Amino acid sequence: MTMRIPVSALIGLTMMVFFFSLAVFAPLIAPYGIGEVVGDVWEPMSAKHWLGTDNIGRDLLTRMIYGARTTIFIASAATVLSFTLGTLLALGAVVLGGWVDMALSRFIDLIMSIPTLIFALVVLSVVPTSILILIVLMGLLDTTRVYRLARAVAVDINVMDYVEAARLRGEGTRWIVLREILPNALSPLVAELGLRFIFMVLFISTLSFLGLGVLPPDTDWGAIVKENKEGLVYGIPAALAPAVAIATLAISVNLVADWVLNRTTSLKGGRNA
Amino acid sequence: MPSHLILLVIQRLALGVLLLLASSVLIFAGTQILPGDVAQAVLGQSATPEAIANLRTEMGLNEPAVSRYLKWLFGAVQGDFGTALTNGADIGTSISKRLGNTLFLAFWAAVISVPLAILLGLIAVRFRNRWPDRLISAMSLATISVPEFVIGYVFMFFVAVKLRWVPSVSMINDSMSLMQKLQSIALPVIVLTFVVLAHMMRMTRAAILNVMESPYIETAELKGLSRFAVITKHALPNSVAPIVNVVMLNLAYLVVGVVVVEVIFVYPGMGQYLVDHVAKRDIPVVQAAGLIFASVYILLNMAADIIGIVANPRLRHPK
Numbered sequence A: 001m002t003m004r005i006p007v008s009a010l011i012g013l014t015m016m017v018f019f020f021s022l023a024v025f026a027p028l029i030a031p032y033g034i035g036e037v038v039g040d041v042w043e044p045m046s047a048k049h050w051l052g053t054d055n056i057g058r059d060l061l062t063r064m065i066y067g068a069r070t071t072i073f074i075a076s077a078a079t080v081l082s083f084t085l086g087t088l089l090a091l092g093a094v095v096l097g098g099w100v101d102m103a104l105s106r107f108i109d110l111i112m113s114i115p116t117l118i119f120a121l122v123v124l125s126v127v128p129t130s131i132l133i134l135i136v137l138m139g140l141l142d143t144t145r146v147y148r149l150a151r152a153v154a155v156d157i158n159v160m161d162y163v164e165a166a167r168l169r170g171e172g173t174r175w176i177v178l179r180e181i182l183p184n185a186l187s188p189l190v191a192e193l194g195l196r197f198i199f200m201v202l203f204i205s206t207l208s209f210l211g212l213g214v215l216p217p218d219t220d221w222g223a224i225v226k227e228n229k230e231g232l233v234y235g236i237p238a239a240l241a242p243a244v245a246i247a248t249l250a251i252s253v254n255l256v257a258d259w260v261l262n263r264t265t266s267l268k269g270g271r272n273a
Numbered sequence B: 001m002p003s004h005l006i007l008l009v010i011q012r013l014a015l016g017v018l019l020l021l022a023s024s025v026l027i028f029a030g031t032q033i034l035p036g037d038v039a040q041a042v043l044g045q046s047a048t049p050e051a052i053a054n055l056r057t058e059m060g061l062n063e064p065a066v067s068r069y070l071k072w073l074f075g076a077v078q079g080d081f082g083t084a085l086t087n088g089a090d091i092g093t094s095i096s097k098r099l100g101n102t103l104f105l106a107f108w109a110a111v112i113s114v115p116l117a118i119l120l121g122l123i124a125v126r127f128r129n130r131w132p133d134r135l136i137s138a139m140s141l142a143t144i145s146v147p148e149f150v151i152g153y154v155f156m157f158f159v160a161v162k163l164r165w166v167p168s169v170s171m172i173n174d175s176m177s178l179m180q181k182l183q184s185i186a187l188p189v190i191v192l193t194f195v196v197l198a199h200m201m202r203m204t205r206a207a208i209l210n211v212m213e214s215p216y217i218e219t220a221e222l223k224g225l226s227r228f229a230v231i232t233k234h235a236l237p238n239s240v241a242p243i244v245n246v247v248m249l250n251l252a253y254l255v256v257g258v259v260v261v262e263v264i265f266v267y268p269g270m271g272q273y274l275v276d277h278v279a280k281r282d283i284p285v286v287q288a289a290g291l292i293f294a295s296v297y298i299l300l301n302m303a304a305d306i307i308g309i310v311a312n313p314r315l316r317h318p319k
Helices: A007-024 A060-096 A098-112 A116-124 A131-158 A161-168 A173-209 A221-233 A237-268 B003-030 B038-043 B049-058 B065-077 B091-126 B131-144 B148-162 B178-184 B186-212 B215-222 B227-264 B270-279 B283-311
Strands: none
Touching: A007 A060, A007 A237, A060 A098, A060 A131, A060 A173, A060 A221, A060 A237, A098 A131, A098 B003, A116 A131, A116 A173, A116 B003, A116 B227, A116 B270, A116 B283, A131 A173, A161 A173, A173 A221, A173 A237, A173 B148, A173 B227, A221 A237, A221 B148, A237 B131, A237 B148, B003 B065, B003 B283, B038 B049, B065 B283, B091 B131, B091 B186, B091 B227, B091 B270, B091 B283, B131 B186, B148 B186, B148 B227, B178 B186, B186 B227, B215 B227, B227 B270, B227 B283, B270 B283
């Protein structure tokens, strides 16, 4: 199979690299300080302030760059958490089987019967809001979806001959999970990684927009929308900048994920090839 | 209805009731997971010990968790959710009004989005892999990638602020006529429609494609039946279950989408009520609203399953 990256995936990759470098190098790139008031309220775009200023006169471009940092950091950390936990739980459940699998799967079903946003809101009404808590909460809630997918994939692999062979030669559970099943389950899971990341970006943005996510002095894209939404009624489009950023990031990750997904399904041959 | 079908439906109903109960436990437990004290969390670090002790008594925190849960659940089943911590108002009364408003909004969004999604799904199948199909796929990819509030503000900015066609804030009250109410909720309804349309279209397309590619459709065509007869006699009866399923799942999705849309348009419904009181740490209100959202979601999912069972010709006519 030749490695030809389609145009759409290339665009997606470029945009992703752009956003991730913004996140990593935010303090170096941002023209002003994160909380620095540098002008009037809601100044229009100018050479000095490329995106204008926000609701209390901070440079909007600076806020956007720092916002990218927080949004992408939280979303990545939560994705890593949900992925690691969801995959390990699912593989463990499949290999151990029996009542462990049964109990864990039914419990996951139960959590999924409550809408994620509603569950998050209920928990956030009692716990103090911090970035760490947001990451853990989002990661745990999304573990359910990763678990379901990983379990479905692992059930197929678990009955393969090479896993049976490993069992017969007396390998332990750890070996079977990490050396036999995990490497073979990885490619369908990696395609899902992108979709989970988008979900996390949308999730943290929504929470911050509702005023229940990232709190000042930190900021993220959802919080920037919230801060500047009053301006919309007076025809000031400041709140649309983070909105466009969220959409662009999500679409570019989607494009890349689509490509990875197509590649992994065609690798499998058979059914979907 | 054959007896094994009734049995399946009863099983599903029982499972639904079980899920409702378990979700109420989860919601109750979700507000108890804090290692410290709920009263402390509500009042903040600077509260005096007396104030905390008073609140503990008022919230019944001195009783064991199980008896508090049972009391709460029995109250909730009878529509008694207690009083709000922040203003002492009866939660049941506040909710009944707001729930009506939310259902009004969700109803009109459903009335528009369901037929539209099925129509677009059919068009996508009819022109499969040609430009209408590709356009529809691209549009649904775009809307899925964007959070509800982005769609909401883009519409608000261009339709309400720039073009001034509709008000940017959706106030609603009893003195308004139906037409006034509809005009007021026009924008949130459009946004909600967009939010669910993409999912519903994709799922409808997949469901119909699945049926149209079945061997029995090919057989019917090879028998020389007219295209119309193939669709009405063979394709339609088999598509009903998956399409109804898609519709129900998206109505459930709508119920959640409503939370964000209500906040955007300052609409006096359940979603805004919930979000407001999460910020104020008014736990009884959050529990009540959370329970109602979760119940509606679970009931719609259950309805989807049951309709799927009843409408499935294979289950209706067993061999």
